[in-house]
Amino acid sequence: MSSVRILVGTRKGAFILIADGARKRWKVSGPHFAGWEIYHMKGSPVAPDRIYASQTSGWFGQIIQRSDDGGKTWNTPGSGPEELRSADGMPKGESNKFVYDGVPGTHQWYDGTQHPWEFKRVWHLEPSLNDPEHVYAGVEDAALFESRDGGKSWRELSGLRKHDTGPKWQPGAGGMCLHTILIDPKNPQRISVAISAAGAFRTDDGGATWKPINRGLRSQYIPDPTAEVGHCVHRIAMHPSRPDTLFMQKHWDVMRSDDGGDSWREVSGNLPSDFGFPIDVHAHEPETIYVVPIKSDSEHYPPSGRLRVYRSRSGGNEWEALTKGLPQRNCYVNVLRDAMSVDSLEPCGIYFGTTGGQVYASANGGDTWKPIVRDLPAVLSVEVQTLP
């Protein structure tokens, strides 16, 4: 029987939630890496028990963890018992070495001056679609790295950061992070990424060269609302069967592209607020999408204290509120950009975590919800694995 494994990153450790295909009884393990911020965990699509985790701390910096047994045990890549006896002698211990290629240069700072690029942490890990040793890392200050040896070592795909517009990129309130990495299943040379607050970018040659894909975005809060870069993109989602169709939750506005990001149009429609962070697509219905409206950029909680997921079955514009099982009074949590995910069972399961420590699940496409856990640390990320 199929099962579901949810990888939950929080401000104070990681948790793994497991249930069978009925998705009614959940086993909770954790905290793993207790006391550390776990920005993201994600499993390899071709080897689901290979899971990568980004563990980070203001004191001790970045750590990459890897599990090869579905999250039961973890190692920093390159420091497992067998590797400590390697023929090379001393292990390199470089699984957390993220060094920008060449002279890092500068980007725009909050006050408009130029500021050196400085590595802070890994926000998002995206394993390759066909090789468990190959994984991408989106980092702050914004750049894309890759590892082809299971996370033991990393190199920057510096064509992105060295794009002509790089000096114009600027941090959002949460830092200048590269948080979204979408690999085209039909053409793995095509990768789209999103950066707060630079915008979206795409490569068609495996990461060597990049172009901004922000045409159609309109951001009233920047000097030129339709500028080539500078847009605060919060999240982009894609259905694997239709990689040219992208859905974006921008700072304000929910957007859609049907040409791989070359052009965008707004599909916010009747949402009560088009500010928000996550966006995701139903596993079996490429035109069914989900967002969590948030009141505003200064009031990071649901409008009217009512936690509502909104679903559109028409790829945007017409939205319905999903409320059954979600708190409809006095709820002032946020749902962060990487904290929503879907399983691929029938019916499709939708999951999201809140800054209040709840992880909610719907086993019927969003019609009804139940909390799996209520009292975790603030949830930073939720990834779901559907296991055979």
Next chain:
Amino acid sequence: MIRIVLPPHLRTLARVDGEVELSVAGPITQRSVLDAVEAKYPMLRGTMRDHVTQLRRPLVRFFACGEDLSHESPDTPLPDAVAKGSEPFVIIGAIAGG
């Protein structure tokens, strides 16, 4: 043997309990002690000092014999008591917050 006290989170990362004891070749300095720690526990590389610049991470501090040695040169000899193993070299995560 040089005695080293790691902060709790780094003990967890290195999978050690209590103090670490290591033999350190040559002059006993912050640099030689940290080199020895990182050689034995490569998962700690980058957590106490920067991979490239080798500068101490801002919220990591070094103490020995009741003295804060964080701003000493990494090549300054550590106190004799540390070199003789009667006192530990203490690495701590700075107390920050409120």
